[in-house]
Amino acid sequence: MSHMVKIEEKLxxxxxxxxxxxxxxxxxxxxxxxxxxxxxxxxxxxPAACYTLGEDGGVTLATDGCLECGTCRVIxxxxxxxxxxxxRGGYGISYKFG
Amino acid sequence: MVEKFDAxxxxxxxxxxxxxxxxxxxxxxxxxxxxxEYPGAKNVQGGIMYAAxxxxxxxxxxxxxxxxxxIIEQRVWLLGDDSYIGTNYRSDAFNTDRPNRYTIIRANxxxxxxxxxxxxxxxxxxxxxxxELIRDGSxxxxxxxxxxEGGEIHADVVIMADGVNxxxxxxAGYQPELQPQNVALAVKEILFIDPELIxxxxxxxxxxxxxxxxxxxxxxxxAGTAFLYTNKESLTIGIGxxxxxxxxxxxxxxxxxxxxxxxxxxKPLIDGAEMKEYAAHMIPEGGYKAIPQLYGPGWMVAxxxxxxxxxxxxxxxxxxxxxxxxxxxxxLELKAKGQxxxxxxxxxxxxxxDQSFIMKDLKKYRNLPSVxxxxxxxFSEYPDVINAAAHNWFTVDSVDKKTKEKQIxxxxxxxxxxxxxxxxxxxxxxxxx
Numbered sequence: 229m230s231h232m233v234k235i236e237e238k239l240x241x242x243x244x245x246x247x248x249x250x251x252x253x254x255x256x257x258x259x260x261x262x263x264x265x266x267x268x269x270x271x272x273x274x275p276a277a278c279y280t281l282g283e284d285g286g287v288t289l290a291t292d293g294c295l296e297c298g299t300c301r302v303i304x305x306x307x308x309x310x311x312x313x314x315x316r317g318g319y320g321i322s323y324k325f326g
Numbered sequence: 327m328v329e330k331f332d333a334x335x336x337x338x339x340x341x342x343x344x345x346x347x348x349x350x351x352x353x354x355x356x357x358x359x360x361x362x363e364y365p366g367a368k369n370v371q372g373g374i375m376y377a378a379x380x381x382x383x384x385x386x387x388x389x390x391x392x393x394x395x396x397i398i399e400q401r402v403w404l405l406g407d408d409s410y411i412g413t414n415y416r417s418d419a420f421n422t423d424r425p426n427r428y429t430i431i432r433a434n435x436x437x438x439x440x441x442x443x444x445x446x447x448x449x450x451x452x453x454x455x456x457x458e459l460i461r462d463g464s465x466x467x468x469x470x471x472x473x474x475e476g477g478e479i480h481a482d483v484v485i486m487a488d489g490v491n492x493x494x495x496x497x498a499g500y501q502p503e504l505q506p507q508n509v510a511l512a513v514k515e516i517l518f519i520d521p522e523l524i525x526x527x528x529x530x531x532x533x534x535x536x537x538x539x540x541x542x543x544x545x546x547x548x549a550g551t552a553f554l555y556t557n558k559e560s561l562t563i564g565i566g567x568x569x570x571x572x573x574x575x576x577x578x579x580x581x582x583x584x585x586x587x588x589x590x591x592x593k594p595l596i597d598g599a600e601m602k603e604y605a606a607h608m609i610p611e612g613g614y615k616a617i618p619q620l621y622g623p624g625w626m627v628a629x630x631x632x633x634x635x636x637x638x639x640x641x642x643x644x645x646x647x648x649x650x651x652x653x654x655x656x657x658l659e660l661k662a663k664g665q666x667x668x669x670x671x672x673x674x675x676x677x678x679x680d681q682s683f684i685m686k687d688l689k690k691y692r693n694l695p696s697v698x699x700x701x702x703x704x705f706s707e708y709p710d711v712i713n714a715a716a717h718n719w720f721t722v723d724s725v726d727k728k729t730k731e732k733q734i735x736x737x738x739x740x741x742x743x744x745x746x747x748x749x750x751x752x753x754x755x756x757x758x759x
């Protein structure tokens with residue numbers, strides 16, 4: 229079984245209150261992603277596909293679709309390369325149903 | 327001047343709501359802080375709600391609690407590539423005045439519960455993220471700092487009900503980071519559909535609901551499960567696996583969900599439904615051995631933040647409500663005696679937990695997480711070979727039954743070897759005793 233999945237179509241259904249230019253998650257060092265981390269599990273595990281492989285072999289993070297689950301922080305703990313925080317109060321994903 | 331409360335509860339999920347309501351009802355001056363736009367905005371649940379624990383807190387909750395359907399049928403399915411084998415339990419005896427289990431939509435319940443807290447006199451402030459605990463020179467927690475201007479608030483005790491990530495306890499050094507093999511990532515969708523179709527497809531009346539718990543090939547050999555629940559006018563479908571397995575595999579969670587929705591035995595049930603929300607959440611699955619320190623000077627932790635989740639029975643929100651209530655009752659009892667919330671006095675919280683189903687159940691299944699984590703055959707080979715056996719047995723093709731028995735036994739031995747089969751049986755039995 230293989231089905232093309234457009235994650236954007238899923239995220240489009242959700243309500244977000246975006247905190248413009250104040251992302252709540254940061255990659256600490258781009259060099260760690262493009263260098264010592266060969267597996268880059270964040271690019272597979274993130275349920276909102278916030279992490280994408282760049283052409284330069286690095287990882288790009290866009291937090292706008294983040295579901296605030298915490299998975300990326302848990303899988304990156306050996307490298308400690310993700311600084312993870314909640315958005316400011318009232319911002320981020322706002323589930324209508326949950 | 328810094329404002330001071332008897333107690334601060336961080337988070338407006340099941341455990342935080344149970345704690346805040348119990349404290350307010352007990353006459354204490356309680357502040358509940360929630361980072362979401364409204365109560366429930368950050369919360370995700372499958373969701374099945376078990377009545378017993380809510381009933382202990384709000385006995386007449388059924389009068390106005392916005393539940394979806396009460397559950398009259400439980401199905402457990404083991405999926406093959408194009409099949410399932412499973413069990414059903416359905417009973418008209420579940421149609422009572424006081425049903426035991428309901429499907430729910432999380433956000434509706436949280437809003438309702440918050441209203442009850444306000445009626446009881448609790449103060450709830452949303453859109454406020456608690457950033458850290460405030461401690462005095464001796465290390466006692468004396469309040470919280472928030473992301474609001476001048477956002478320092480003091481209290482005699484802080485109950486952390488901030489969910490599975492438990493950032494506050496981690497930042498304070500009370501908990502280590504979650505280990506990938508101790509936490510699952512689940513994704514789910516809510517699919518709206520004509521309720522008449524739900525009634526037809528699941529064979530139920532308007533208020534009646536069905537739960538389908540699913541294991542098998544669809545998790546691609548990863549340790550995980552899936553579910554399909556019937557709400558009033560919608561279905562929720564979801565799937566989750568241990569994060570250690572997602573980390574090692576190459577399948578994004580949303581693709582796994584899409585494969586589940588396209589599975590030939592699932593697709594006809596959800597056909598024509600409209601997806602209205604996609605959610606993701608971590609679930610603490612490390613069990614008894616992963617439970618962190620639960621209290622200290624001026625603080626307690628409850629619910630998912632305390633790793634209270636019974637993965638074997640898919641119970642979480644009831645453990646959350648029970649632990650939130652017990653944390654609050656511990657405070658009420660100390661206040662009544664005029665005693666401070668020292669670590670020694672808050673040890674009464676742990677004693678309550680130990681006496682309850684929470685610790686008893688988690689202890690019973692203490693070895694299950696490591697067995698399931700280390701034995702992937704339960705999620706790959708077994709679903710396959712059991713479905714194939716059923717297919718063989720139920721195909722009438724002039725092969726005599728004795729030969730069929732041999733073929734089926736042979737397929738099991740070929741897959742796992744005789745020793746492997748015996749070993750698996752022993753492991754499973756030991757993990758649940």
